[in-house]
Amino acid sequence: MIDEGEEVTEETLNSDIQKLKEKQDMLDKEISQLIAEGYRVIELEQHISLLHEYNDIKDVSQMLLGKLAVTRGVTTKELYPDFDLNPND
Amino acid sequence: MASAPSDIPENAFRLAKASGRCQSMMSQMKDETKCMGAVFSGYPTALWLEYEVSPQPMSGTLKERLKKARASSQPFCSVVKRIKVENEENDQTLSEPGESSKEENCSKAQESLENKDNEPEKESSEDKNTSESKSLDTGSSSVLQKDSTEKTIKQTLKEEKAKLTRQVQEKEDLLRRLKLVKMYRIKNDVTELEDLIKKWRRCGQRLLCELQSIMSEDEDEKLTLTELIDYYGIDDKLLHYNRTEEEFTGV
Numbered sequence: 001m002i003d004e005g006e007e008v009t010e011e012t013l014n015s016d017i018q019k020l021k022e023k024q025d026m027l028d029k030e031i032s033q034l035i036a037e038g039y040r041v042i043e044l045e046q047h048i049s050l051l052h053e054y055n056d057i058k059d060v061s062q063m064l065l066g067k068l069a070v071t072r073g074v075t076t077k078e079l080y081p082d083f084d085l086n087p088n089d
Numbered sequence: 090m091a092s093a094p095s096d097i098p099e100n101a102f103r104l105a106k107a108s109g110r111c112q113s114m115m116s117q118m119k120d121e122t123k124c125m126g127a128v129f130s131g132y133p134t135a136l137w138l139e140y141e142v143s144p145q146p147m148s149g150t151l152k153e154r155l156k157k158a159r160a161s162s163q164p165f166c167s168v169v170k171r172i173k174v175e176n177e178e179n180d181q182t183l184s185e186p187g188e189s190s191k192e193e194n195c196s197k198a199q200e201s202l203e204n205k206d207n208e209p210e211k212e213s214s215e216d217k218n219t220s221e222s223k224s225l226d227t228g229s230s231s232v233l234q235k236d237s238t239e240k241t242i243k244q245t246l247k248e249e250k251a252k253l254t255r256q257v258q259e260k261e262d263l264l265r266r267l268k269l270v271k272m273y274r275i276k277n278d279v280t281e282l283e284d285l286i287k288k289w290r291r292c293g294q295r296l297l298c299e300l301q302s303i304m305s306e307d308e309d310e311k312l313t314l315t316e317l318i319d320y321y322g323i324d325d326k327l328l329h330y331n332r333t334e335e336e337f338t339g340v
Contacts, residue, residue, distance in 0.1 A: 041266045064293055
């Protein structure tokens with residue numbers, strides 16, 4: 001018995017390949033534009049590294065602020081001016 | 090009238106009755122039942138009633154059968170066998186519609202019995218089957234070759250599609266990263282981020298010094314910065330603390 005019920009035909013494969021090529025060309029165009037504007041992937045890695053460091057140091061300092069506030073009997077926010085801190089920092 | 094044999098088994102009567110009832114149900118078989126009735130002409134009248142057949146003038150063929158039946162000294166069991174043979178003949182006759190003449194029916198039955206050898210027909214049918222199978226083999230082999238070629242082409246196309254799919258995914262990932270870089274530039278300037286980090290680090294260092302002073306007010310319990318950092322589980326690198334020198338190395 002010959003199996004003629006295959007899911008994929010040559011026409012389907014050729015059509016899919018054509019669509020993928022068109023999508024690839026579009027992506028190449030967008031990527032070239034962003035690179036021309038001076039963006040680099042390595043910059044993303046630097047950004048992520050700095051964000052990690054910022055989050056860590058802020059957590060430690062806020063924890064220490066809490067300890068000091070308890071000792072002095074005040075709130076954490078009341079200590080901000082003493083350490084030249086803004087609520088948005 | 091001859092008397093019935095005394096050693097006739099009951100089973101024989103049942104077989105005879107069953108056959109008779111079957112025959113009586115077929116209206117188109119009246120002639121055949123007459124033929125069969127003739128076979129029992131030498132037995133008690135009661136058997137006639139089982140077949141619901143009334144005496145009628147007999148044809149030449151019937152006369153010949155009667156002669157044979159009377160001449161033979163077959164026991165009742167043999168008669169039962171003959172009934173079965175008659176039934177088979179009737180079945181063969183049934184397969185030929187349009188046969189209504191009793192004489193033709195009897196003659197047809199005899200001819201079919203004489204021509205039981207059907208080998209020539211079987212041989213001819215076998216030859217046809219062989220030729221058909223050969224033609225099928227030839228067609229399937231050519232189709233298989235074509236199918237193999239098509240599968241090779243499809244395999245190539247599938248591989249190309251998979252390759253393009255991977256390339257598209259890689260470029261989508263690169264594009265996403267570049268867009269993130271663009272967004273980060275808008276939201277968080279690198280210089281500003283570095284300034285914020287220094288601010289919080291300086292704050293952390295000052296806080297540790299303050300806490301050390303407070304906890305060392307009692308002269309009996311003076312804590313070092315190292316002990317305090319360990320107590321709070323803080324990473325030295327994070328606050329730029331030099332454990333050897335026991336001091337901070339700048340912001």
